[in-house]
Amino acid sequence: MxxxxxxxxxxxxxxxxxxxxxxxxxxxxxxxxxxxxxxxxxxxxxxxxxxxxxxxxxxxxxxxxxxxxxxxxxxxxxxxxxxxxxxxxxxxKEIISENPVQRVASPKLGRKLPHFLYLDQVWGLLNAPDESDLLGCRDKVILELLYGSGLRVSELVSLNRDNIDIDSGILRVMGKGQKERVVPMTHYAIQAIKTYLTRRGDQSPVLLLNYQGTRLSERSVRRILDKLVAKISLEQHVHPHMLRHSFATHLLDGGADLRSVQELLGHKKLSSTQVYTHLTRERLKEVFSQAHPRAKARNIKKKR
Structure with a gap:
């Protein structure tokens, strides 16, 4: 063939x-x-x-x-x-009888830890949009959903109004492989969406619109994020997926279990979620310091 x-x-x-x-x-x-x-x-x-x-x-x-x-x-x-x-x-499909790739070993890859933002950086970014105008209200929704619900940028821009249940505070998201999952929204995200849609006052089924009144693109979200990052003078480059990384990292650091975070992110494999456990080391050290007798003894000496 x-x-x-x-x-x-x-x-x-x-x-x-x-x-x-x-x-x-x-x-x-x-x-x-x-x-x-x-x-x-x-x-x-x-x-x-x-x-x-x-x-x-x-x-x-x-x-x-x-x-x-x-x-x-x-x-x-x-x-x-x-x-x-x-x-x-x-x-x-029996088009070929032998797979020429079967005996080829994959190159060994070092695990690359995801980049994330610290809490104070996230707060600064979330407060960056100018909510006195319509586009600023929209940008607030973008940030609150990327960070507050851990959405991929592709999932964000594909949202329609009927994906949102304001009363129950949940989103129906179409993830990779056309697999739907239900994700909770924060109180801040709900308020941002209400404000944005009220200010918009149209009947478009699309949640996020550009200035021309059509669906916002992934590229536009990246440009919006770049402008907001420059506005608060963050030195590092921030891409939309970094807010998803921050969402997962902060959940785990706050005590969320790995399986729950996996479900929220829509990961098929638990190993995909485990890369976010790097920050929990600090929390584990804190628990150790407070709970282990030898660690507690050291802390008592410091207080004296």
Missing amino acids: LIDEALSLFVGHQYSQNRSEHTVIAYQTDLNQFFRFAASELNQEPEFLQVQEIDLYIVRSFLGTLSEHGLARKSMARKLAALRSFFKFLCH
Whole structure:
């Protein structure tokens, strides 16, 4: 089977599995890069490449070339994940009999801790919008939902009015893989939404609108956040997902259990949530200092 035909089948399958548009496009980009490399290795044009011609050695050579060009391990792992999914699909459909990626080891990745904001930084940011005008009221809603409910920016901009139950204080959010979850809202978020919608006074079903009256985009949210960060003179770069990181970190630091935070974030795997436990060390040290006899004895001596 020709590569183009196999890729078309694979893309259709990804959409049928409710993969996001971003994921499918990323897979296509990585796979097309690999196909061009494989065709070059086999001295033929990419459009004439057959999936049956690709073997383990071409895959390893591809990864080796990426490494020689200094590609980060995380990016290599992403490209390898695309290849795994593609050839696993072809094996399942019995288009190929052997998976050329099966014996390829994934590059070892160091765990990168998420960046977050401290409480005083969050408070400063939440108070940054000018609520005397409509757009400032909207920006207040953006911040209160990103931080107060831990939403992804994609989830935020896709919200409609009927996703919000003001009386019960909950949101129905469509997360990754078109999986819906229910998330509570803070009192501050509820008040911000009420104020914003009252000031708007229209009947649009969309929650967050731009100045033209159409749905706010993810890029616009990032620009709004950049302006608010500059307004309060925060030195570090703040992106929308950092508010989600802060949401999870502050919950765990405040004593929330890991499973509850996992459910609030909509994580499929608990390991995805465990990266946020780094700040709880300080809380554990405080508990230890207050509860352990030897630690308490040291504290008594300090008081004397």
